[in-house]
Amino acid sequence: MFGLALKALDVTTMRRLSERVNVIPVIAKADTTCKDELSNQIQIYQFPTDDETVRAINTELNRLVPYAIVGSTDFVKKENGKMVRARRYPWGIVEVENEEHCDFVKLREAVLRTNVDSLRERTHKVLYENYRRSRLRAMKVGDGDTGPKMMEAFAEKQREFHEEMAQKEKEMRDNFIARVSMKEEEMKRREELNNMRAKEIAENFDDEMKRLETQIHNLMEEKVKLEAKAGKKIRK
Structure with missing residues (x-):
């Protein structure tokens, strides 16, 4: 199967x-x-x-x-x-x-x-x-050896252990800093993108307002012309 x-x-x-x-x-x-x-x-x-x-x-x-x-x-x-x-x-x-x-x-x-x-x-x-x-x-120590050689081997192992722990701590710290940096960069990019979108929206809004104001102005001028034309016809 x-x-x-x-x-x-x-x-x-x-x-x-x-x-x-x-x-x-x-x-x-x-x-x-x-x-x-x-x-x-x-x-x-x-x-x-x-x-x-x-x-x-x-x-x-x-x-x-x-x-x-x-x-x-x-x-x-x-x-x-x-x-x-x-x-x-x-x-x-x-x-x-x-x-x-x-x-x-x-x-x-x-x-x-x-x-x-x-x-x-x-x-x-x-x-x-x-x-x-x-x-x-x-550890290169014989079975039953409890003399200075054992203490030296133990001290060496302890030193290696502390070095290994220090290296792992450094790696974890560097990894954490790198992740924080990546997160900050990502947040910065998002902030810039949001600012660009906000600016684009504001510019589009201003353009739309100007277009509407132009239309209103043209309509008002057209209204004045129509009223003036209507007044001339009444006097005749």
Whole structure:
């Protein structure tokens, strides 16, 4: 289906996010997505299967990824009288908590019940630790180094941060000044345009008044001539 497939940007974003957080792919509005959309392979969080107590459950949960989710805030009354959270369509309903319709129940089970501790542990021991080490490498500081070298690296980072903030502040100030200047120029152009229009209207008004005065003067002269001509006829 055109427009539904994962874009390259989506895949890249998920890969970058997986370095910072536990990524569990979810397909929203799964009732409008074809099954082919579920076949995209990407490096994502895998629920642990080393513990025998959750091995079977997590194996099934990993198989379902990415989870096809349908959400709704509405409750619908079924034919048997039971109220369920669902989305209504002309052809029927899609139930949020019906495992035959979507994977919402499985996702809830995976994240909030079965694997909440393992998610928290992986965030702390893997994701955070990898991030911490990468930052230390960027600062050219060895893991566990708390001596002068660490203080020098910290001071250097702090200096770079202040320089970056100062540069951003300058850019924001320059951008603000430029926008104000553009606005002032625009207002000035509008004022000049309004003045030109006002002057044009005033000139047109003066020209019209002069034309009317000329017409009135001509009419008065014509009236005087007609009255004089009429007076001569009466005397005869």
